[in-house]
Amino acid sequence: MKTVNIGLIGGGFMGRTHSNAYRKVNAFFKLGYRPVLKTFCDVNESKAKTFAENWGYESHETDWRKLLARKDIDLIDICVPNMAHREIAIAAAEAGKMLICEKPLAINTAEAEQMVSAVEKAKVANMVMFNYRRVPAITLARQLVDEGRIGRPFHYRATYLQDWTISTDVPQGGDALWRLDAKVAGSGVTGDLLAHSIDTAEWLNGPIQRVTAATETFIKQRKHVESGKVEEVKIDDACMFLAIFANGSMGTFESTRYARGRKNFNTFELNGEAGSVYFDLEDPQYLQYFKYKDPKSGDKTEGHLTGWQKIHVTNAEHPYMDKWWVPGCTIGYEHTFINALADFFTGLETGKPAQPDFRCGLRTQKVCDAVLESARTGKWIDIA
Numbered sequence: 001m002k003t004v005n006i007g008l009i010g011g012g013f014m015g016r017t018h019s020n021a022y023r024k025v026n027a028f029f030k031l032g033y034r035p036v037l038k039t040f041c042d043v044n045e046s047k048a049k050t051f052a053e054n055w056g057y058e059s060h061e062t063d064w065r066k067l068l069a070r071k072d073i074d075l076i077d078i079c080v081p082n083m084a085h086r087e088i089a090i091a092a093a094e095a096g097k098m099l100i101c102e103k104p105l106a107i108n109t110a111e112a113e114q115m116v117s118a119v120e121k122a123k124v125a126n127m128v129m130f131n132y133r134r135v136p137a138i139t140l141a142r143q144l145v146d147e148g149r150i151g152r153p154f155h156y157r158a159t160y161l162q163d164w165t166i167s168t169d170v171p172q173g174g175d176a177l178w179r180l181d182a183k184v185a186g187s188g189v190t191g192d193l194l195a196h197s198i199d200t201a202e203w204l205n206g207p208i209q210r211v212t213a214a215t216e217t218f219i220k221q222r223k224h225v226e227s228g229k230v231e232e233v234k235i236d237d238a239c240m241f242l243a244i245f246a247n248g249s250m251g252t253f254e255s256t257r258y259a260r261g262r263k264n265f266n267t268f269e270l271n272g273e274a275g276s277v278y279f280d281l282e283d284p285q286y287l288q289y290f291k292y293k294d295p296k297s298g299d300k301t302e303g304h305l306t307g308w309q310k311i312h313v314t315n316a317e318h319p320y321m322d323k324w325w326v327p328g329c330t331i332g333y334e335h336t337f338i339n340a341l342a343d344f345f346t347g348l349e350t351g352k353p354a355q356p357d358f359r360c361g362l363r364t365q366k367v368c369d370a371v372l373e374s375a376r377t378g379k380w381i382d383i384a
């Protein structure tokens with residue numbers, strides 16, 4: 001078994017999800033690689049020390065450049081706010097390190113392109129952590145598409161709704177609320193939430209060709225945690241867009257952090273000639289499937305027994321589930337990161353890199369940028 005020494009940067013929500021996944025992946029998956037939690041890095045010394053001790057890193061570091069210079073680090077995992085992804089990723093690739101980067105890949109297409117060039121030039125393994133692809137029910141949806149159970153696609157409908165920024169008292173900026181600060185996050189719900197929806201949509205239904213969008217910023221000013229002053233809010237609080245996919249189907253995407261009662265309501269529905277699938281992250285164990293035509297026999301389901309099937313995705317024959325518990329026993333959010341790391345290490349072993357890699361993350365970035373451009377100009381934007 002080969003070891004991969006991990007240097008993880010950034011101890012927020014995502015630093016915790018990734019650290020947890022490194023600790024568990026070998027206990028559940030038989031892999032040829034074993035990650036070793038070598039060093040955790042954060043600019044704040046006491047935070048770095050506490051985080052490293054809590055999650056079992058061998059040591060801590062406060063300067064990411066020193067971390068990159070170390071010969072004993074094989075993989076850099078970037079869990080810092082979006083605006084810092086580019087610089088760290090390029091330097092890490094130049095230092096020959098493998099890379100895992102939290103989504104979205106960058107704050108815009110130009111930065112994402114530079115990151116792709118760097119990893120491709122250095123020929124280092126790389127992956128963007130779009131963890132929802134590894135929800136077994138979503139992976140099953142992809143399997144149904146591949147099996148021809150959806151047939152010719154007509155409609156794709158995605159929502160990603162939350163409600164945590166409704167209060168005017170929520171400030172922007174700083175460690176916890178950088179997602180509300182455009183300088184640091186790049187954008188609002190488009191980069192933070194719709195990036196997930198776009199990644200899933202393109203994975204299930206192929207490339208998006210054109211978009212037209214509208215965004216809104218409901219609360220125009222918020223106190224900034226760092227300056228202490230009330231400053232203009234420059235992120236999109238809500239975004240809706242229409243999409244035309246290369247396969248001719250039509251899509252609608254809606255995202256907001258102002259949907260009272262919705263916490264992480266990430267849903268999609270795909271309607272095709274042969275069938276439909278529906279998924280809701282607030283009910284993540286299930287994939288709903290409407291079968292109209294069997295792809296092999298061509299038999300049609302019609303009549304009084306026609307209806308949606310609610311598939312409890314916990315059987316051993318379901319994606320990833322043979323690695324977890326017994327049928328009927330569910331897995332959850334944290335496991336999507338573990339499944340993703342298992343795919344990454346399997347990719348190292350087989351030489352077939354796990355997706356989405358940085359190049360694939362760049363696609364998502366291009367769609368996000370087209371959405372924001374359309375919202376600014378009021379025009380349909382083609383995606384190259």
Ligand code: SOE
Nearest residue numbers: 013103162179192193196264
């Ligand atoms: C935002 O609230 C957020 O934490 C996103 O940044 C994550 O990517 C998403 O999965 C959950 O919500």
